[in-house]
Amino acid sequence: MRSGLTELEAILAVARHRSFRAAAADLEMSTSALSQAVAALESRIGARLFNRTTRSVSLSEAGERFVAEIAPALEAIGNAIDHAGNQQNELSGTLRINTSVGAARQIMAPLLIAFLQRHPQMKLDLVTEGRMVDIVGDGFDAGVRLAENVPQDMISVPLRMPQRFAVVGSPSYFANHPVPRHPADLADHVCIRSRLPSGGIYHWEFERGGHAVRVDVRGALTLDEPNLMLEAARAGLGLAYLTEWNVAADLASGALLRVLKPWTPAFEGLCLYYPGRRHVPAGLRALIELIREKRSS
Structure with a gap:
């Protein structure tokens, strides 16, 4: 060069x-x-x-x-x-991406499967883990995380998949507990607590009219995987705080009921991010192109 x-x-x-x-x-x-x-x-x-x-x-x-x-x-x-x-060659090679389990489930069908169908000679190595990693040091081409977690020295490509959390409980749970109207009411409820990859306990976050509230909920069960939280909520063990994407089917079927919806506004969702290398891999450029196509469609 x-x-x-x-x-x-x-x-x-x-x-x-x-x-x-x-x-x-x-x-x-x-x-x-x-x-x-x-x-x-x-x-x-x-x-x-x-x-x-x-x-x-x-x-x-x-x-x-x-x-x-x-x-x-x-x-x-x-x-x-x-x-x-x-131009004259079919795109090939291996694209390594690091992300969380939840993000991987959201992007698998609309993005990653579509990418492999478009470029059948490409290989995709997807590694899921809760903790943030150094994608450069660990040999990844890119990562997918919530926009707020993307390192500042990375180039970020929004996927335009807005996120929103939902507080949910089963009908059997609400048969014995009142519906909370304010995040402060959670002090009187049994909740399924969430452990962060760092080991700390996640404080449920709420916001309405510019007023933000964080609640360290109480409960006998602490989990670190959304599907387990979902199963526990269905069983009536307490309220769970999960993304709409995770609970959409249960809300539609009536297996779970939603509360505190005005307190859980949408926020910026997932981003693909990558280092500004001198040579961005052709496979990664093709994935970015697909993301931009889907955003404009």
Whole structure:
């Protein structure tokens, strides 16, 4: 690749990571080589693009303008290279994605199966786990998580699948307990508690009219898997706090009843995210293209 383009990619990587060391790892080059590339470009254009201290790296005013102008052009060049290379060949290779079990269930049919049907020579390696991982360090091409959990130094592609939580209980449970009208009423209810991947207990989150409430619910049963919580709620063991996606069939059949709906507004949902590598894998570019098609349809 021409040195000028490499230098531009180096500038974008440092701007993204705010770190020469992290940017060098992302681009799979040495820190000294990256520093030399950035310095060479700064010398050639006669402007300092980064403010450097021993503890931090930030864009200068000139750097902010420069990055804003070159980023779209470099993305277009990368797309053109991939399209030219794949025009005569069927897309192949392995795409490794890390996500949670719940997210995997939501994207399997509408996205991943559709991707493999479109590109039958591709292989998909999907790894599910609750905890967040370093997708670069662990050898993944991309991750899928809630937008609020995507690391700031990653490029994020919204899937446009809004999420919303629901508090649900079985008819047998409500035969012996009053319907809560306010999150504070949960103090008088038996709830199925949720354990986070970190080991902590999740506090149920509510919001209405700009007023946010977090409740550390009480209950004898603590679980860390949504399907188990769903089974326990069906059995009348208490109220559960799950996504609408998980409980939709039970609400439709009447197996579960929903409460506190005005207190559970929709929020931004899942995103695909990936590091801004110099060479984004062709398979990942194809998946991103499919996501954008589905968003616009």
